[in-house]
Amino acid sequence: MRAIGLNRILTVLLLALVLFSAILVRPVFADEADTLRLGAKVFGANCAACHLNGNNVVMANKNLKQTALKEYGMDSQQAIVAQVTNGKNAMPAFKGRLNDEEIQAVATYVLAQAERDWKPQ
Numbered sequence: 001m002r003a004i005g006l007n008r009i010l011t012v013l014l015l016a017l018v019l020f021s022a023i024l025v026r027p028v029f030a031d032e033a034d035t036l037r038l039g040a041k042v043f044g045a046n047c048a049a050c051h052l053n054g055n056n057v058v059m060a061n062k063n064l065k066q067t068a069l070k071e072y073g074m075d076s077q078q079a080i081v082a083q084v085t086n087g088k089n090a091m092p093a094f095k096g097r098l099n100d101e102e103i104q105a106v107a108t109y110v111l112a113q114a115e116r117d118w119k120p121q
């Protein structure tokens with residue numbers, strides 16, 4: 001009798017654990033995909049005019065490829081978010097035009113694309 005009771009408790013605990021981890025782990029992956037999708041959309045609408053395929057039509061050396069981002073200290077979420085928010089020289093500021101979520105997402109997208117050398121998705 002006791003053994004059955006214990007088994008039942010263990011089964012319930014195990015089920016709870018499985019359900020709980022499914023609930024906890026899933027959104028993490030979903031969030032990342034959502035962020036990249038939003039980032040790609042924001043990039044297409046706001047950045048591609050000057051930065052199509054990670055290039056820079058205004059200042060060719062300041063492109064969005066890994067080497068340039070590293071060279072100019074722009075290879076971090078924080079640095080890109082700051083520049084997109086406030087602009088720099090010929091690059092316009094997006095504060096007020098894009099919200100925080102959109103700016104974070106586009107920065108994540110730029111870093112992810114730089115890592116894969118701007119190969120098409």
Ligand code: HEC
Binds near residue numbers: 043061062069110
């Ligand atoms: C009107 C053209 C223009 C648009 C639109 C534009 N940029 Fe830029 N971007 C520039 C220019 C010019 C620079 C170089 C600024 C400087 O350092 O003087 C630059 C630099 C950058 C850099 C740093 C690159 C490096 O190698 O130092 C990043 C990152 C960047 N832009 C991201 C974005 C993102 C993300 C968007 C869209 C939200 C965007 N830009 C929209 C013109 C533009």
